[in-house]
Amino acid sequence: MKFKTVLEGQEAVILNYLGEGRLVKGPQRVFLFRERLQYLKKHTADPYQYIVVKDRDGLVQHKPGPCFVFNNPLLYESVTVKESTKIDANHLIVVYKRLKESDVERRVVQGPTVFVPEAEEWIHTFTWHGTDPLEKTRMIPGQSVFQKLAVIPDQFYYNVKDVRTQDDTMITVKLMLFYELKDVTKMLNTTTDPIADMINAVCADVIAFAGKVSFEEFLNRTQILSDISTFPQLTQRADKIGYSIQKVVFRGYHASDSLQAMQNAAIESRTQLRLESEIEEQKAKLADFKLSKEQERTKLVHDMEKTKQDHKQKKAELEQQHKLEMRQIEHRNLLDTTALFTKANQELNAADKAWDCEFLEKLNDMNVNLTDYLNTKNGPQITEEIRVVTTDTDWIKAS
Numbered sequence: 001m002k003f004k005t006v007l008e009g010q011e012a013v014i015l016n017y018l019g020e021g022r023l024v025k026g027p028q029r030v031f032l033f034r035e036r037l038q039y040l041k042k043h044t045a046d047p048y049q050y051i052v053v054k055d056r057d058g059l060v061q062h063k064p065g066p067c068f069v070f071n072n073p074l075l076y077e078s079v080t081v082k083e084s085t086k087i088d089a090n091h092l093i094v095v096y097k098r099l100k101e102s103d104v105e106r107r108v109v110q111g112p113t114v115f116v117p118e119a120e121e122w123i124h125t126f127t128w129h130g131t132d133p134l135e136k137t138r139m140i141p142g143q144s145v146f147q148k149l150a151v152i153p154d155q156f157y158y159n160v161k162d163v164r165t166q167d168d169t170m171i172t173v174k175l176m177l178f179y180e181l182k183d184v185t186k187m188l189n190t191t192t193d194p195i196a197d198m199i200n201a202v203c204a205d206v207i208a209f210a211g212k213v214s215f216e217e218f219l220n221r222t223q224i225l226s227d228i229s230t231f232p233q234l235t236q237r238a239d240k241i242g243y244s245i246q247k248v249v250f251r252g253y254h255a256s257d258s259l260q261a262m263q264n265a266a267i268e269s270r271t272q273l274r275l276e277s278e279i280e281e282q283k284a285k286l287a288d289f290k291l292s293k294e295q296e297r298t299k300l301v302h303d304m305e306k307t308k309q310d311h312k313q314k315k316a317e318l319e320q321q322h323k324l325e326m327r328q329i330e331h332r333n334l335l336d337t338t339a340l341f342t343k344a345n346q347e348l349n350a351a352d353k354a355w356d357c358e359f360l361e362k363l364n365d366m367n368v369n370l371t372d373y374l375n376t377k378n379g380p381q382i383t384e385e386i387r388v389v390t391t392d393t394d395w396i397k398a399s
Contacts, residue, residue: 004037005029011040011070021074040070043079050116052080060119085123087111091148094124094188108184110151123147124188129195131156137174139199153180153246158199159254160206169215173206173225174251177234179243186242194241201234202248208233218253225250 006026045065071079130143137159
């Protein structure tokens with residue numbers, strides 16, 4: 001017999017000697033008699049997690065965070081906290097859901113999002129060929145295992161080994177493939193490993209190309225291996241599995257050491273002969289080049305002189321035209337100014353006369369003698385005229 005305390009925020013299960021149990025939620029203080037108290041573990045999920053609750057009857061529930069669940073052994077068989085699947089904008093996941101009567105539904109979830117599966121759902125896991133960590137040009141089956149599928153352009157290196165030419169020369173062709181996912185549904189329905197399909201197709205195209213040419217012809221036509229039209233099987237297979245091959249880059253080749261030594265000697269001999277031929281050809285070209293440059297220099301001097309004279313003439317014409325235009329503009333401005341002054345004086349005189357008439361009319365209305373007013377305003381009448389005539393030495397005044 002004893003007392004036990006269940007704190008606030010805690011839960012516990014009390015089991016008696018008969019195996020019966022009851023749930024106690026805090027805060028609470030309980031008395032135990034022939035009983036045992038078991039505190040329950042609290043499972044908490046943040047916003048990027050969810051809780052998987054498996055009931056004792058087999059029912060499974062997924063509760064997205066933020067939330068918490070107490071692991072009650074009377075109700076639950078297990079309680080587990082799992083991470084949600086964070087998907088960025090360049091990835092997607094494939095989700096399957098079990099329906100009634102054992103049917104399965106598939107859907108694609110495109111990012112960006114945080115995905116929490118339901119109890120009947122599971123995420124598809126891709127298992128593809130992947131790059132060997134020790135050698136980037138070697139692909140290992142099942143090396144790449146992932147759930148989030150990239151939908152942006154990607155690439156991988158690959159060396160096509162044991163390629164035999166028409167003259168039985170064994171070489172290794174080094175390539176780089178650039179590809180992009182176009183149709184997820186087509187990819188899921190037609191292949192389980194698109195990288196393996198692309199590798200097999202590109203190997204077939206390279207072998208078919210090399211089998212039709214000799215080693216010497218292969219060396220002269222390596223630029224064709226960077227043309228996408230050289231890989232028809234690769235492009236067709238990629239289209240069938242929902243991918244698009246953007247380009248293929250030829251990175252070089254590798255042959256056996258003995259063949260490489262023979263080829264280096266042949267290349268050195270051909271290079272020596274080609275250099276001697278090029279030296280003689282360069283001497284002849286140099287003489288022709290000097291002569292042509294002298295002719296070009298003479299023609300250039302003549303053209304420069306002609307351009308200089310044309311420029312001077314054009315400049316003089318433009319200056320003359322500019323002066324004429326400025327004179328015309330000044331003349332038009334003078335005429336416009338004179339007209340404006342004349343019009344303003346006329347309007348001013350007309351206004352003065354109108355004001356005088358109006359003023360005299362008002363005086364007349366006030367019974368003012370206009371004759372006396374005008375005489376007074378204009379002054380006395382002129383009755384005398386004085387003329388002054390000057391000579392070289394005298395002033396003469398006449399009246």
